[in-house]
Amino acid sequence: MSPETQMYLAQGIHGLAYGMLLFLVASGLTLIFGMMGILNIAHGAFFMLSAYLCVTVLGATGSYWLSLLIAPLGVALLGILVERFMLRRAQASGMGHIAELLLTLGVSLVLAEAVKLTWGTEGLQVNVPSALAGLVNIAGLEYPIYRLFIIVLSLVVLALLSLVLFKTRLGTIVRAAVSDPGMVSALGVNTQIVFMLVFGLGSWMAGVAGVAAAPILTVFPGLGDQIGMDAFVVVVVGGFGSLFGALLAALFLGELNAFGIQFIPKLSPVLMFSFMALVLAFKPTGLFGERE
Amino acid sequence: MRVLQRTIWWGVAATVLLGVTLGTGPAQAAGAARGFNASAVADMTGFDPAKFENPSGDVVKIGVLAPFSGDAASVGQIYWATGTWVASDINRRGGITVDGKKKKIALIKGDTMGKPANTKQAVEKLCLQDKVDVLWGTAGSHLTAIIQAEADKYKKLHLNSGSLSDTLMEGKAFTPYTFQHIWTTHSVGATLAKFFATRQERKFYILNQDYVFGHELAESFKAGLKKYVPDAQIVGEDFHPLFNKDFAPYLTKVKASGAEMIFTGDWIPDSSNLLKQSRQMGINLPVAGIFLDDINGLIAVGPEGSKGLVFASELLINFQDGIQHKWHEAWKTWAAPYNTPLYEWLGSTTGAYAESLYWLLDAMERAGSADAEKVIKVWEGDEWTGLIGQKLTMRACDHRVVRDTYVTEFVSPNKWYKDCAFMDKITTIPAEFVTLPQPKDSSRCK
Structure with missing residues (x-):
């Protein structure tokens, strides 16, 4: 393979890896924002919190794998508490999305300050687990194993989520509850618990993404800000409530980022947002939107 | 004559005494x-x-x-x-x-x-x-x-x-x-350029944050190279968003460019993420910059990953x-x-x-x-x-x-930290090579 081809292949895989990381963050937001219709500004903060929890669990146990298990569960629990004791009350206020937006914005600000009090203001570092360190040869291209792991992890999460949502009775209830909560409630299903669990699941996915991203990024209080914004773009472009749409949008935006930097680096930071504007102009529900 | 000698002696004694007294403040003793x-x-x-x-x-x-x-x-x-x-x-x-x-x-x-x-x-x-x-x-x-x-x-x-x-x-x-x-940014560019005039590296890739400071610093480095290392080549130049997440696409371009050194004005967390991701990608090129002394970031890449970094500052203690x-x-x-x-x-x-x-x-x-x-x-x-x-x-x-400015190359082992490379020999770049000229637009400077 020529060096030039290798470079393009590398950019393609970078786009895939970053796209899958974006999907991991955005899939949780697809559940919460896209399907449940809750405008959760705190999603990026959950991502950031999970990275911090990863630092702590790693420090205590020395095991990245345990942190991948425990940190997202901690974030999921927090998500459940936020839904149960805050969001539900905000929704009952009748102020609609404004109340959700303000509340989750408040939660994100509190979390940002809480991590500073708990972990300090310095950037913290997580190393790639030794089993995933190093490079692998792909058709002559040396590529970091850990970035391939992010792709695989995202695919596993996607498969599990799809399985639960589309192939189980629980998934049917969830989809029915977010579509018509009144009808599902009349059938004897406690939709409030369903919503609480779905919110927790969405938060868990932000948590998994936070732990996955920690070894390649510095863990600092602003970690979730930009990725939270990018995740919103993925959900909007992919279409509200569409997991498949989020996957395609994340992959496309990941490639747009990588090849944008390769060919038009000065414009690459705005490509993602320009594409979102185009999609919204021509198809306001997103590429694969199922609901407005 | 004796009176004159005594007067001089008391004068000297008073000066020394005054100096010792002043020496308790932030300044040194007089004399x-x-x-x-x-x-x-x-x-x-x-x-x-x-x-x-x-x-x-x-x-x-x-x-x-x-x-x-x-x-x-x-x-x-x-x-x-x-x-x-x-x-x-x-x-x-x-x-x-x-x-x-x-x-x-x-x-x-x-x-x-x-x-x-x-x-x-x-x-x-x-x-x-x-x-x-x-x-x-x-x-x-x-x-x-x-x-x-x-x-x-x-x-x-x-x-x-x-x-x-x-x-x-x-x-x-x-x-x-x-x-x-x-x-100032002028001094940064001139300092590193003057330092590289004595080294082998001639192919530089500039990778800075995309805002005024990043652009100013890139220009100052290029101006410094033009003056002190005329045979140097800028083989690539990119400006990334602040708090950038994925450096891999930039680093792939760096690798393909044949660069021998990355010049960056990035500060944390970007400087740490750039370094960390490059080492994870197997790109072990040296990096030159002024914010590379973030210890947490250096420890993250370890002694091998931080060895050879070129760090410049207006003060190295x-x-x-x-x-x-x-x-x-x-x-x-x-x-x-x-x-x-x-x-x-x-x-x-x-x-x-x-x-x-x-x-x-x-x-x-x-x-x-x-x-x-x-x-x-x-x-x-x-x-x-x-x-x-x-x-x-x-x-x-x-x-x-x-003032003079300073450059050092991180080595391992060193006297400072065992978990990463750090300062060793310090090269002094004399003030005459790095000082920003007086502004021409000011009547105060004429």
Whole structure:
């Protein structure tokens, strides 16, 4: 393979890896924002919190794998508490999305300050687990194993989520509850618990993404800000409530980022947002939107 | 004749006595060059930035303008650690003599939150409510420009220890109340270019943050190379967004370009993420920059990953320098958040911040007043010996410092840290090669 081809292949895989990381963050937001219709500004903060929890669990146990298990569960629990004791009350206020937006914005600000009090203001570092360190040869291209792991992890999460949502009775209830909560409630299903669990699941996915991203990024209080914004773009472009749409949008935006930097680096930071504007102009529900 | 001899003898004795007395302040004894004297630093046992308490009574008030909250709060923490160190040292020595009496130093926080509107509010509070004598800050030239304008409005002394822009003290932006202690982007570019003139590397890739500072720094490096390394090649140049997440696409371009060295002005977390991701991708190219001394980031890539990094600064404090060990010994008992490796040694940033304050307080003592106009008269054109014995001159016409600069290559093992490569041999770049020319647009400089 020529060096030039290798470079393009590398950019393609970078786009895939970053796209899958974006999907991991955005899939949780697809559940919460896209399907449940809750405008959760705190999603990026959950991502950031999970990275911090990863630092702590790693420090205590020395095991990245345990942190991948425990940190997202901690974030999921927090998500459940936020839904149960805050969001539900905000929704009952009748102020609609404004109340959700303000509340989750408040939660994100509190979390940002809480991590500073708990972990300090310095950037913290997580190393790639030794089993995933190093490079692998792909058709002559040396590529970091850990970035391939992010792709695989995202695919596993996607498969599990799809399985639960589309192939189980629980998934049917969830989809029915977010579509018509009144009808599902009349059938004897406690939709409030369903919503609480779905919110927790969405938060868990932000948590998994936070732990996955920690070894390649510095863990600092602003970690979730930009990725939270990018995740919103993925959900909007992919279409509200569409997991498949989020996957395609994340992959496309990941490639747009990588090849944008390769060919038009000065414009690459705005490509993602320009594409979102185009999609919204021509198809306001997103590429694969199922609901407005 | 005997009377004359006796008069001369008493004159000499009085001069020596006066010198010893002055030696208890931030300046050295009279007779030696004015400047920092490490042996005069107080016993700092028990000092902890987290437990600093302002003295009461008639004090000299310094307003510390830094981001104490928000995403850049770690910068405010660094300002506080160094500010409290200098204040505690001077206070333990009894303070400085101004207005005919000894006054201790008090520090008052002004939280810029890293935002222009908050910076203006913080300055107004410090000037109007807290009535500080000096404004001291800050990182971010856009914020420093605001502080400068406000300092001019309220006629307060302003010490800039954190913003490197070449243009802050030029044209209409110049104000006699501001002194820029920190070096400028011109000096950074010239310093590294002059350093590389003696090395093998000739192919450079510039990778900077996409805002004014990143662009200014890139231009200064290119100008420096053109002057000192005319056969150097810029094989690529990219500007990435602040707080960039994925450096892989940039690094792939760097690798394909055939670069021998990456030049970056990135600061944390971007500098750490760039380094970390490059090493994870198997790209072990050396990186040259001015914010590469983030210990957490260096430890993350380990001794091998941090070996060969080229680090430049306006101040590099040697392992054996007196103040270094006083700081290090004191650090051993510090509580959170100052008990981390970031504060273990007096680094280039903490050292430069401290140096700027020591110099200011010495100028104030020699002026015998905290009054801005009187301090300005003393400080303009002042020659002073810095923390490592280097000569510093506060250029009178534009209030910028003429000084040598320093470059080091990180090695492992080293005397400082076992978990990463760090400073070893320090190369001095003489002031004549790196000093920003006097502004042409100022009548003060003609």
